Amino acid sequence: MKLATLKNGTREGRLVVVSRDLRRAVSAETVVATMRQAIDDWVAVEADLRRLSEQLNAGSAPATFTFDPTQAMAPLPRSHQFVDASAFLNHGDIMVQAYKLDIKTEPGVCILVPRPGDDFRGPSHDYEFPTEADQCDFEGEFAVITDDIPMGATPQQALSRVRLVALLDDISMRAHLFKEIGLGFGLMRAKPATVFAPVAVTPDELGEAWKDGRIHLDLHVSRNGEWFGHPNGREMNFGFGELLSYMAYNRRLGAGLVLGSGTVSNKAYREVGSACLAERRAVETIDNGEATTPFMRYGERLRFEAKDAQGQSVFGAIDFKFVLSRREA
Amino acid sequence: MKLATLKNGTREGRLVVVSRDLRRAVSAETVVATMRQAIDDWVAVEADLRRLSEQLNAGSAPATFTFDPTQAMAPLPRSHQFVDASAFLNHGDIMVQAYKLDIKTEPGVCILVPRPGDDFRGPSHDYEFPTEADQCDFEGEFAVITDDIPMGATPQQALSRVRLVALLDDISMRAHLFKEIGLGFGLMRAKPATVFAPVAVTPDELGEAWKDGRIHLDLHVSRNGEWFGHPNGREMNFGFGELLSYMAYNRRLGAGLVLGSGTVSNKAYREVGSACLAERRAVETIDNGEATTPFMRYGERLRFEAKDAQGQSVFGAIDFKFVLSRREA
Numbered sequence: 001m002k003l004a005t006l007k008n009g010t011r012e013g014r015l016v017v018v019s020r021d022l023r024r025a026v027s028a029e030t031v032v033a034t035m036r037q038a039i040d041d042w043v044a045v046e047a048d049l050r051r052l053s054e055q056l057n058a059g060s061a062p063a064t065f066t067f068d069p070t071q072a073m074a075p076l077p078r079s080h081q082f083v084d085a086s087a088f089l090n091h092g093d094i095m096v097q098a099y100k101l102d103i104k105t106e107p108g109v110c111i112l113v114p115r116p117g118d119d120f121r122g123p124s125h126d127y128e129f130p131t132e133a134d135q136c137d138f139e140g141e142f143a144v145i146t147d148d149i150p151m152g153a154t155p156q157q158a159l160s161r162v163r164l165v166a167l168l169d170d171i172s173m174r175a176h177l178f179k180e181i182g183l184g185f186g187l188m189r190a191k192p193a194t195v196f197a198p199v200a201v202t203p204d205e206l207g208e209a210w211k212d213g214r215i216h217l218d219l220h221v222s223r224n225g226e227w228f229g230h231p232n233g234r235e236m237n238f239g240f241g242e243l244l245s246y247m248a249y250n251r252r253l254g255a256g257l258v259l260g261s262g263t264v265s266n267k268a269y270r271e272v273g274s275a276c277l278a279e280r281r282a283v284e285t286i287d288n289g290e291a292t293t294p295f296m297r298y299g300e301r302l303r304f305e306a307k308d309a310q311g312q313s314v315f316g317a318i319d320f321k322f323v324l325s326r327r328e329a
Numbered sequence: 330m331k332l333a334t335l336k337n338g339t340r341e342g343r344l345v346v347v348s349r350d351l352r353r354a355v356s357a358e359t360v361v362a363t364m365r366q367a368i369d370d371w372v373a374v375e376a377d378l379r380r381l382s383e384q385l386n387a388g389s390a391p392a393t394f395t396f397d398p399t400q401a402m403a404p405l406p407r408s409h410q411f412v413d414a415s416a417f418l419n420h421g422d423i424m425v426q427a428y429k430l431d432i433k434t435e436p437g438v439c440i441l442v443p444r445p446g447d448d449f450r451g452p453s454h455d456y457e458f459p460t461e462a463d464q465c466d467f468e469g470e471f472a473v474i475t476d477d478i479p480m481g482a483t484p485q486q487a488l489s490r491v492r493l494v495a496l497l498d499d500i501s502m503r504a505h506l507f508k509e510i511g512l513g514f515g516l517m518r519a520k521p522a523t524v525f526a527p528v529a530v531t532p533d534e535l536g537e538a539w540k541d542g543r544i545h546l547d548l549h550v551s552r553n554g555e556w557f558g559h560p561n562g563r564e565m566n567f568g569f570g571e572l573l574s575y576m577a578y579n580r581r582l583g584a585g586l587v588l589g590s591g592t593v594s595n596k597a598y599r600e601v602g603s604a605c606l607a608e609r610r611a612v613e614t615i616d617n618g619e620a621t622t623p624f625m626r627y628g629e630r631l632r633f634e635a636k637d638a639q640g641q642s643v644f645g646a647i648d649f650k651f652v653l654s655r656r657e658a
């Protein structure tokens with residue numbers, strides 16, 4: 001089942017079921033009005049949503065319409081808990097090698113970064129930021145959206161509460177990053193609003209590509225229409241189940257939790273490229289002593305997409321451009 | 330105006346208006362059903378809520394009932410952005426002096442810790458945690474709840490969007506804290522669910538005690554019925570307006586943002602005591618070379634309350650006990 005949220009002037013938008021080929025959609029309002037309500041009440045609404053999805057894919061649903069991803073908000077427009085992992089250790093290894101970083105790690109413990117969930121962006125919205133001096137970067141990531149997870153849940157129990165899988169671009173302002181890591185209390189200016197692909201899908205939609213709590217898909221990244229990388233999610237060093245269980249050690253996790261994988265990164269990075277500028281710049285630094293790929297400039301475009309074994313886009317594409325923010329206040 | 334959320338079996342509870350003396354309440358349902366809806370649509374609902382509040386305080390509201398704080402959830406049961414500051418530098422100074430800490434700071438920049446907002450606790454709920462070895466502590470704090478704040482807002486603009494003031498206990502597991510600060514990406518196991526006093530109030534309710542974006546009230550903390558401290562919020566080194574403006578540098582802040590002050594701490598700590606164990610233990614370490622006040626044990630109780638110039642409890646009291654968590658999964 002594939003779900004999206006369309007703009008309707010409200011904060012939570014309106015939920016629609018999207019066809020497997022992303023061409024058609026049908027309102028979910030006969031079942032539930034918003035993704036927030038759906039994820040808050042998943043067990044009660046799932047069967048009816050799936051029935052609607054089956055009708056849509058069979059061509060028998062009434063009142064379908066063309067799915068326009070430019071009208072999409074983030075699938076879940078707001079979350080009460082957004083955590084971003086850094087679960088591809090290959091990425092960290094490259095960064096440490098390039099910059100001789102002294103990043104402390106604890107064996108078996110994944111970096112998990114609590115983040116605001118109040119301003120998730122849809123896939124096509126111009127992205128404003130105040131100055132190019134902030135060194136604007138991106139990170140292509142897979143993510144899961146969960147139901148309630150009780151305190152003390154095992155990895156397997158936590159994994160069974162994953163309701164949806166999503167694709168996101170974790171915008172990162174590198175000029176602030178190492179300073180904020182040095183302060184040690186979390187990231188603020190280094191990590192502004194996050195951008196989501198239009199469609200979130202139930203794990204079964206991924207077939208064999210959903211395995212061991214990992215998403216075994218290539219994440220295709222392009223910058224201004226040019227290939228940038230297509231690393232695969234299978235090399236995640238910690239599965240989503242393990243990460244969720246770690247988080248649930250002494251807390252209950254509430255429905256609608258969004259957990260990102262961290263920038264997708266592969267050992268064969270020289271063949272498959274990277275999903276963020278920082279990693280490519282680190283490779284350039286290792287090879288040539290300096291980074292030559294520039295950070296993002298106003299007017300530049302990014303695109304992120306993952307396709308299944310049949311070449312079908314799974315989540316739809318993130319495709320947007322950066323613009324100078326105007327003072328709104 | 331004083332507002333609270335009562336349990337009704339739903340995730341968001343039901344909104345009630347509470348009388349100034351915290352004795353009576355009236356359902357807000359004729360205006361708006363939940364605090365989430367109220368804060369999402371504040372400008373539209375505020376006048377009608379205030380009218381209800383005036384009727385209640387004048388004794389002319391229909392269908393009032395006794396306000397029972399043990400039936401309260403957190404005033405806003407979930408938030409899409411919870412950030413906890415550490416805006417009383419006196420607290421940090423004591424910690425650094427006691428433990429010779431090497432905490433990096435940037436002049437003029439306040440520590441701001443992004444936190445999950447999915448499990449805010451009401452004032453009377455037993456608080457479960459898995460082991461006393463985690464060194465359970467508390468932090469008495471004031472907090473603000475805001476409306477939308479645009480990117481680039483000035484401190485004054487941001488302050489004008491503060492809709493409510495609240496009181497919270499930021500539960501802290503000290504065995505995890507310095508390790509997680511050392512990792513540098515934010516706090517996870519060190520900071521489980523946060524507990525709120527039953528009532529949130531509009532800033533005007535504080536009168537002269539709301540000044541310079543600070544809450545000029547003593548925060549009374551007791552442990553098992555014994556005085557622990559009553560530091561005053563006026564010594565905050567960064568006002569809430571400055572903190573919000575810092576956060577809004579390159580992001581929009583969404584309605585319902587909860588920003589905590591950090592543990593309230595005063596220069597005269599030898600007279601007024603502290604609002605957390607860590608600070609008292611640090612003072613003991615400075616004075617005697619070792620800390621003797623123990624961390625929280627199962628069965629122990631905490632109480633937090635702030636009173637106005639007339640001795641009236643402003644937010645009602647946080648009053649709960651700690652219990653061993655049972656594996657729910």
